[in-house]
Amino acid sequence: MTVPSPVPTPAPEGSEAKFGVDRRRFLGFVLGGATLITAADLVAGGTPAQAVSSLVPQPAELYDLNDLITDAARPTANLITITITEEGRAQFALPRSENGQGIIDSTAMLIAEELDLPVEMVDVTLADARPELVFNQLTGGSTTTTSTFTPIRVAAAIAKGALLQAAATFFGDSVELLKSKAGVIEAPGGRTVAYGQLTRLAASTTDRQVAVDLKPHEEFTVIGSPVKRKDALEAITGRKKFTLDLDVPDALPTMVCRPPSLNGAPERVANLDAVRQMPGVTDVVKVETGVAVRAATFGQCIDAVRALEVSWRDGPVVGESDGDIRARLRSAQLPFGTPSVPLLAKTVEHEFTFWFKSNSALEPNAAIADVRADSAEVWSGLKNPIVAQQEIALAVGLPQDKVKVHVVQGGGSFGRKLFFDGALEAAKVSQAMGKPVRLMWHRSDDTRQGRVHPAAVSKTRTTYLGKEVLSFEQRHASVSTDFTHGLGEILTALAAKLPSGNYTFAQSIFLLTQEVGYDFGVVDQLLNEVDERFNTGSMRNIYSPDTRTAIELTVDDLARRFGQDPYEFRLARAKSSRTRKTLETVAAAADWGKRMPVGTAQGIAIHKEYKGVTACVVELDCRPETVNREIREARTGPRVTRATFAIDAGLVINPNHLEAQMQGGMLDGIALALTSSVHLRNGAFLEASWDNVAYTRQWNVPPEMEVVVVDSDSGQPGGAGEAGVAATCAAVACAYWRATGTMPKEFPINHQTPLHFEVKPFSPPMPPSPTNGLDFIR
């Protein structure tokens, strides 16, 4: 086969050039193997950041978190490979974690597009931990598509090129006369040969570097089409396997009896032997985090945990409650600057509190671990398997290459699976017991001891003169966000663990994700993080639901002071044409400005992140008959009755999944604004069940929801997984003010109202399993 020129050449008239990317010719490899294997190499061809027009750009306008992770991924992206099987299928192990966001499907679409192969013929699996990928195995910040868009297509395009070359040999025709379509290559005269028949012929004995041109965007037929989830049938028939469903021999159910206070520790167990004799129980051992029990069934684990008599050392927050944490945050708030503004300028200041929120997924922290004397094997839903592998190896005293870490599809993440608390604990317990374990956190543990979105106090200060905004400052003081997962690799993880390292990393993430988006003169946003006693993490959309809500309420206040409609005010001051178009789209779709009954109102907000722009309009019903609805063990309160969302997501890979991600993000935003939080009382979180946590339930769901995808001028794909949250949360807050006349200052708005539940006991840490299930049958 003729090897095309290895020298990258600029594409004269490609669509990527049109969209501001300077070439669509890239280098890659055909790797040696029995069948065709191709790999992508991006060292020679990066994607330059797009220019933005702005007078005084904020850092995130020029270079954001997506750019950081994409750049970190670039040097090792050549290690991703596509294999063509003799059945004509394309196989690809994605070095990312699927938790429902749909990246397995979008990856299959990218491959199908460049390979001219039906999507059903592309098999995408999740790669095991691959330490050689260094930065390139982190799933976070909604960056998957941005960072893999080009390398995956390069590998697929090279595969198609090699198959065409092989077909030329096969038919004795020249490549130019051949056409690839739906996994088959056609030669003149109607002769055809399938990819599967060509893969051995196309295989290479050695690794060869080749150059390839990617398909121009205007020729896309798969990218941009609505494709449904490939695993939907498995999910709806119960065949989809999550970690706890895997059949690993002898990995018996295991649970941990945990302390009554946050991050407490076990001191002494009074009845170890008695509990070891309980039905089904095989092992009981004390570990760092509590007392682990292994039994024939999880039910028997629960019974044994409840029977354990453990004395505990108090955790570090004992004696403190929500109010103490807020006082600490207030005293840590960085001062505002002193922008030079005219004497007659007016100043507006606001302070908002965002309480702790649980980022529990429905699948609790869970892992299977089998730690032996000389090797270990771990299965779990992991967004960061390389760091998990390294830390587990350290914890059990094995070389890293003796620890095999399998990434299993997760039952939701929302940031939770950036960490590997379950996997690390499972490995330690397995080692302590000398047996395989199937470790599961009880829901009460997952909520009380699991990671949370840190509480924060956000202040804004705006100066204006007449109807001109002169400056906008935001000071965000937050309980420390744990970023010690770094960028997916232990070197960066260690950097964040260095003294004051976490501050720097957090400040970097903050600056890389925040962008006010309005022409407000001098703009300045700063973060200060204090208090590392909590188990925190990046919950879906990290800082933005909080910072954005503070910004948009301030914006509504300015609009009031200027006597302007909130939509018109935003439209006039939106910094980019993409934002204006997205605002116009959402306002039109939502009938912005329509007459609303007393006690109800619309609210509007924007957000800009993940290479995209979003805007949301909600209608909120705050009338007593709605607010005071009685549903047992439930947060009712104000209800969003209609939610309209517009997104300019850049180049859209799969509009079906994009809509699904926005719908999910919107329901998160509604929960954060209205119902869902955890309350800290005397060093422990009160919530121990889904009814307590009050994440959005059917009775909180807007009966009307609409997502509109805005035609984008950007040829670059943006992130979707987190993009729905911030604008929705802020729009609900703004609607609440307009409906009630009271500006909300604490979130969720219902946090300070009397608890809607009776607090479950802390000791024993798990509630008993009910026995009255048959009484509810109707």
Place this chain on the structure above:
Amino acid sequence: MPDHTFLVNGERVTVDVEDDVRLLWVLRDRLGITGPKYGCGINVCKACTSHLNGKAFNPCAVPVSALRKKDEITTIEGLADTVDGDLHPMQEAWLEFDVAQCGYCQPGQIMAAVDKVRQVQEAGREITDDDLDEIRNICRCGTYFRIRQAIKAGAAAMG
């Protein structure tokens, strides 16, 4: 340990397990039937929703000893076998609206939806938004809106 005999998805099973073990664990840990999921263990999240003699219930809250020999459990794995065709109409509706994201709650959602529609249709009514508001199953991915669309379509197909 005592033997417990009942029907699961059309098959008679006998399990040797303590009386008080909840059925969810008998299904998952002893019989390897993993469609019903754990989400709370206290009959709140409804991820384990299955059917007992055709009606929705939550096996996390039922001791195995409460079952009688003639009792028939249907889990998500057996739902399609209760109708003609490859899938239950509610499962077809789920595919049509591409409801699932992570998929963890979806078996319970579908089993609850089928039962909700049965109750409404037995009362001679069409399913309403108020009926949908009563469904307590959690979906942490927030697929609720597509769930509502799918249940309405599934109800029409079941009617």
